[in-house]
Amino acid sequence: MLLLAMDTSTPAVTVALRDGERVLAQATTVDPRRHTELLMPLVTSVLADAGAGRSDLTDIAVGVGPGPFTGLRVGLAAARTMGAVLGLPVHGVCGLDVVAYGAVAARAPGGAFVVATDARRREVYWAAYDSSGCRTAGPQVGSAATVAAEVGAVLPAAGAGARLYPDAFERALEPEYPAAADLAAVVVEKAAEILPPDPLYLRRPDATPPAARKSVLT
Structure with a gap:
């Protein structure tokens, strides 16, 4: 290979x-x-x-x-x-599974954690993982403040989101990306689900086609 x-x-x-x-x-x-x-x-x-x-x-x-x-x-x-x-x-x-794999490899075995990356608009893309790096929730997109409510606890987090919103997470873990x-x-x-090479956007792109112009005629 x-x-x-x-x-x-x-x-x-x-x-x-x-x-x-x-x-x-x-x-x-x-x-x-x-x-x-x-x-x-x-x-x-x-x-x-x-x-x-x-x-x-x-x-x-x-x-x-x-x-x-x-x-x-x-x-x-x-x-x-x-x-x-x-x-x-x-x-x-x-990509969240990739960060989770890196987080488990970079630290001693511990408890559950979150991966949170920057989704802009003051939101994060996130997923929750057990101590072995197996995903237990997500992926989802939302404000960092809602993550604890979704998983039922304030957890440490890997990814850039942990650094952007430190008040929402217990502590920041490596890696950032x-x-x-x-x-x-x-x-x-085969440490995580293997998917087709299709984009996982979770929300619509910022750029959208312009709407049809309204007629100014009465």
């Missing part, structure tokens, strides 16, 4: 290459406005660092969100296109 993983569902543009056992190369750049410019150069860089070419790939993994419409579609479009051109399977994973290396591990280990 040679799996290329990518995620653009948050301000972090992240890419990793993994064989069946370990990560061979990875790169991440945090820039919320340059997903389109950054993604494919990072893919090229990661492949070069590992001494691999696109023809060597066997699988592609991509974060399906939830996330803002503009950034999220960059990674999904790239993954789908590469999968179609190279004839490879494309595996989707919820999903990492492509963790995304690749989730797919290889």
Whole structure:
């Protein structure tokens, strides 16, 4: 197996290459406005660092969100296109599950926790997890203040939402953003639900088609 993983569902543009056992190369750049410019150069860089070419790939993994419409579609479009051109399977994973996997790997075993990422409009995308990283609620979108009411407790939280709204969460956990290396591990280990490479928006995009003009004639 040679799996290329990518995620653009948050301000972090992240890419990793993994064989069946370990990560061979990875790169991440945090820039919320340059997903389109950054993604494919990072893919090229990661492949070069590992001494691999696109023809060597066997699988592609991509974060399906939830996330803002503009950034999220960059990674999904790239993954789908590469999968179609190279004839490879494309595996989707919820980005909150990827952060949860990283949180469990980064800390000693503990209790339940939440993953909360920035949904803008003073809201978060969130899901709740048990101590092993298994999702128990969500994904949903709403204000940070409502999360405790939904899960019945004030819990520690991984993801950028914990840093944006510290009053709503017990404490902030790492990681802040999903990492492509963790995304690749989730797919290889089947550590979370594997989804089709379709966007998980949870709400309508900010941009909408203009409404038809009203006639000024009586």
